Amino acid sequence: MKEIAIDLLWLRPKKVGGTEFYIRNLLDGLMQLKEPFRFVLVTAKDNADTFTHYLTDKRFRMLTVPIESEKIGKRLIWQNLFENRLLKKNGLRLCFSPVFFRPFLNGGVSWMNTIHDIQAYHYPKYHPLYEVAYSWLCWYANRLFSKKVVVISEYVKQDLVEHFHFKPEKIEVIYNPVAVEEPKEDVFEGLRQKYGVEKGEYYYTLSQLIPHKNLVTLVSVMERVCREHAKLPQKLLISGVSGFQSDKLKELIREKHLEQAICLTGFVENSEKFSLLKNCRAFLFPSVFEGFGMPPVEAMLLGTPVITTRCTCIPEVTQNMAHYVEDPYRVEDWIAQMKKNPSGENTLDASVYDKERISRQYLECILDFAKEGGRP
Numbered sequence: 001m002k003e004i005a006i007d008l009l010w011l012r013p014k015k016v017g018g019t020e021f022y023i024r025n026l027l028d029g030l031m032q033l034k035e036p037f038r039f040v041l042v043t044a045k046d047n048a049d050t051f052t053h054y055l056t057d058k059r060f061r062m063l064t065v066p067i068e069s070e071k072i073g074k075r076l077i078w079q080n081l082f083e084n085r086l087l088k089k090n091g092l093r094l095c096f097s098p099v100f101f102r103p104f105l106n107g108g109v110s111w112m113n114t115i116h117d118i119q120a121y122h123y124p125k126y127h128p129l130y131e132v133a134y135s136w137l138c139w140y141a142n143r144l145f146s147k148k149v150v151v152i153s154e155y156v157k158q159d160l161v162e163h164f165h166f167k168p169e170k171i172e173v174i175y176n177p178v179a180v181e182e183p184k185e186d187v188f189e190g191l192r193q194k195y196g197v198e199k200g201e202y203y204y205t206l207s208q209l210i211p212h213k214n215l216v217t218l219v220s221v222m223e224r225v226c227r228e229h230a231k232l233p234q235k236l237l238i239s240g241v242s243g244f245q246s247d248k249l250k251e252l253i254r255e256k257h258l259e260q261a262i263c264l265t266g267f268v269e270n271s272e273k274f275s276l277l278k279n280c281r282a283f284l285f286p287s288v289f290e291g292f293g294m295p296p297v298e299a300m301l302l303g304t305p306v307i308t309t310r311c312t313c314i315p316e317v318t319q320n321m322a323h324y325v326e327d328p329y330r331v332e333d334w335i336a337q338m339k340k341n342p343s344g345e346n347t348l349d350a351s352v353y354d355k356e357r358i359s360r361q362y363l364e365c366i367l368d369f370a371k372e373g374g375r376p
Contacts, residue, residue, distance in 0.1 A: 001036060001038050002093075002094065002370050003038045003039070003040050003061075003091065004038065004039055004040070004092070004094045004095070004096060004366060004370055005039075005040045005063070005092045005095040005096065006039050006040065006042065006096050006097075006098070007042050007083075007096070007097040007098070007101075008023070008041055008042055008043050008047065008051065008098075009042060009047075009065060009067065009069055009083075010069060010097075010099050010101060011023065011044075011047050011050075011069060012047065012069045012070055013047055014241065014267045015267075016241070017208050017240065017241050018176075018293075018294045019099060019116060022098070022116075022152075022176045022294070023098045025176070025178065025179050025355045025358075026098070026177050026355065026358065026359055027051075027054055028177075028179070029177050029354075029355035029356045029358060029359025029360075030059075030362075030363065031054065031057050032355070032359070033356065033359060033360060033363065035360070037363060037366075037367070038061075039061075040062070040063050040090070040092060041054060041062045041063070042065065042083075042087075042095075043062055043063070043064050044069040044075070045064055045065070046068045046069055046070055047069050048062065048064045063086075063090055065078075065083075065086065079101070080103045080104060080105075084103055084107035084108065084109040085107065088107075088108055088109060092109070093109055093110065094109070094110050094112075095110070096111075096112050096113075096366055097111055097112070097113045098114050099114065099116065100113055100114075100115045100135070100138050100139060100142065101113075101138055102138060102141055102142065102145075102146075104137060104138075104141050110147070110369075111145070111146060112146060112148055112149070112366065113142050113149055114151070114152065114174075115142065115149055115151050115152075115156060115160065115291075116152055116291040116292065117152075117156055117159070117289070117290070117291030117292075118135075118139065118156075118159055118163065119289065119291075120132045120135040120136075121135070121139075121164075122212075122289060123211070123289065126210060126211055126212070139160075140164070142166075143165070146170070147372055148171075148172055148365065148368070148369055149166065149171050150171075150173075150174050150362070150365060151172070151174075151291075152176050152292040153173065153175065153291060153292050153313040154313070154316060155291070155312050155313035155316055156173075156291045156292075157171045157173050172365050174358060174361045175292070175317070175358060176292045176294055176358070177353060177358035177359065178298055178301065178353035178355070179355045180274055180277075180298050180302055181270070181271075182274070182278075182302075183277075183278045183279070184275070187271050187275045188275045188276075188278075188279055191272060191275055191276060195237055195265065197235055197237065200233075200279065200280070200281050201235065201281065202233050202235040202236065202237055202280055202281060203222075203233055203235070203236045203237070203280055203282055203283075203284050203338075204236070204276050204277060204280035204282075204283050204284070205218060205236070205238050205285060205286070205295075206238075206240050206273065206277075206283075206285075207239075207240045207285075208240050209238075209240060209242055209245045209264075210245050211245050212287065212288050212289040213286070213287045213288075214287055214288050214309075214328055215286065216252065217286050217329055217331065217334070218238075218284055218286050219252050219253060219256065219262065221284075221331050221335060221338075222236050222258055222261050223256050223258060224331050224335060225261075225335065225338070226258065226261050229335065232335075232338055232339065235261060235262075235263070236261060236263070236284070237263050237265055237276060237280075238262065238263070238264050239265045239266070239267070239268045239273065239276065240266075240267070241266075241267055242266070249264070250264065273298075274302065277295075277298060277299045277302050277304055278302045278303075278304060280304060281341075282304070282305040282306065282338065282342060283295070283296060283299035283304050283305065283306045283307070284307050284308070284334070285299075285306060285307070285308035285314070286309060286328055286334075287308075287309065287311065287314070288309060288311045288312070289311060290311070290312050290313050290314055291312075292313060292317055293313065293314050296314065296317075296322060297317055297318060297348075300318060300321065300322065300344070300346055300348050301350055301353070303344040303345070304344045305323060305342040305343060305344040306318065306322040306323060306344075307322070307325065307334065307337045308323070308324060308325070309324065309328040310324050310325075310326070310328075318348075319349060319352075321346040321348055322346075323337050323340070323342045324337075
């Protein structure tokens, strides 16, 4: 059986948001499968130790590269100039990249990518010009050189077809694997003391601190709640990795004197995240652009009420079973849903996101890619 590389050089632990949870859930799911495979985890010297536990499964081995994932510019240059050469030297002619990056020239190595969204196309003003240009080059390289591309929702598929003219038959839609665990009581006790919250008496959201996540609207919502709606919870916790809007968000919170009402927790470990999701009054997800959006699905799987928007893929991945605001920027719409004290009861089909099922879909897709030699 051919060995197939999985490129993990891009992963900066605790700094890349949902894509990190996606790939770790996917690898966990692969370990649960009984089917044979041979994957080589291509890691950087500063992230390799976070993947060593997969080596207990003999179907995985690791190839660690002497570069750092944190030094993005140097890493991208190295990948374009030398990665394919290194893969071939180690007998690897096929590579799966869980993100959109790929060397522009195949160099005798065939690549299969997962594209999570085309955010830099829709919101170029939120990205440096070089990042926008680089993203476009990668998307076109995927269109021209890949036999198969995986996307994480029907929305992303239609986006690629419409804006980058991908052939629909070239795109495989595979949802993100979503795994939740029932939180332990002692974990919440620590969080209760740390953040000053009680069960069912706070709102929660989880997001990168970037503009299209629309967290500014939630600040305005909490300002109105604290001023006019004393019967609603007076606390909002916001977790997630920092983005370039973090300073603006902190300044806005100070300007509105909401330091006691809104707390930015930064990155939280899974055990803390699931505890905060499980015990909040409702999970608020104001994003206006997502390729998938794992947090509202996680909340719903835990039985937590979710109030969110109808933007992009969100109704698709929440199976039209969340509580939706009609205008994501209108404070009154959010408060109207919050005052309903929505129930978390739903008939969400959890099997759609099962990590073993999703990993089997990926494995079949990758093995099909290998069978064809990765040729476009």
